[in-house]
Amino acid sequence: MILVDKEKMRAIDSYAINVLKVPALSLVERASLAVLKHINLNKFGYFAIVVGVGNNGADGLALARNLLARYKDVEIYILGDVEKASEEFRLNLESCQMLCEEIFYVQSIEDLEEMERRLNNVNLIVDAIFGTGLNRPVTGIYATVVSIINNVMKYKISIDIPSGLDASTGQDLGEVVDSDLIVTMQLMKKGIYEREIYKKKCVIEDIGIPQKAIDSVLYGLVD
Ligand SMILES: NC(=O)C1=CN([C@@H]2O[C@H](COP(=O)(O)OP(=O)(O)OC[C@H]3O[C@@H](n4cnc5c(N)ncnc54)[C@H](O)[C@@H]3O)[C@@H](O)[C@H]2O)[C@H](O)CC1
Numbered sequence: 001m002i003l004v005d006k007e008k009m010r011a012i013d014s015y016a017i018n019v020l021k022v023p024a025l026s027l028v029e030r031a032s033l034a035v036l037k038h039i040n041l042n043k044f045g046y047f048a049i050v051v052g053v054g055n056n057g058a059d060g061l062a063l064a065r066n067l068l069a070r071y072k073d074v075e076i077y078i079l080g081d082v083e084k085a086s087e088e089f090r091l092n093l094e095s096c097q098m099l100c101e102e103i104f105y106v107q108s109i110e111d112l113e114e115m116e117r118r119l120n121n122v123n124l125i126v127d128a129i130f131g132t133g134l135n136r137p138v139t140g141i142y143a144t145v146v147s148i149i150n151n152v153m154k155y156k157i158s159i160d161i162p163s164g165l166d167a168s169t170g171q172d173l174g175e176v177v178d179s180d181l182i183v184t185m186q187l188m189k190k191g192i193y194e195r196e197i198y199k200k201k202c203v204i205e206d207i208g209i210p211q212k213a214i215d216s217v218l219y220g221l222v223d
């Protein structure tokens, strides 16, 4: 099994997008559908999607859009400054705004209290806060939200990486989302594989990153 650290994964993503011209939006969409296929829509109907403002969050918003497309009940919780959001995040947020009434920008203590209250009513929580972009300890409102998510007994899915885990070292950068399932994109991350508690609940999904991107970055194979 190929194992990559976050630097290598980000280099592969970048090669696919910038050299092989794979649209980033396509990768985000494929990531969202890769998670959707692991959700039993006959069993789960009321979702909380918790997003950061990077592309992990974009994956989460694309998943929210696909659930809303099926008239599922979705609440979206946004952490961070949307002004700093990625293009793929912004495009998916625009569509979610047309489909979803329940979009919450979590910034204050009152917002956190409301979130904690509302999470008791959903039956599946999606963690799309941080992926391979996590680059420092999780603190402040992010840490509080991870704790809120971990304290509510609901089925949880983490997109790509359980938020709080360093995808390269496997180090907990603060409290880590204690998800029931981790759907990691394209390649197994070293930080997951080296921690049995995460490895045993992680599935790998192909999101259409060309093998040529992987071979070029990992083995230097170029035409
Ligand atoms: N890159 C691609 O083509 C694809 C990526 N996918 C998904 O995107 C994430 C990586 O996205 P990125 O925007 O680089 O970073 P994150 O979304 O993981 O992080 C968001 C943002 O958060 C900031 N940040 C980092 N650490 C902290 C912290 N401790 N506290 C607060 N904020 C923090 C930092 O600025 C980051 O930029 C990848 O995991 C995939 O889920 C697609 O799946 C496929 C295409």
Ligand SMILES: [K+]
Pocket: 056, 127, 128, 129, 130, 131, 158, 159, 160, 161, 162, 163
């Ligand atoms: K995540």
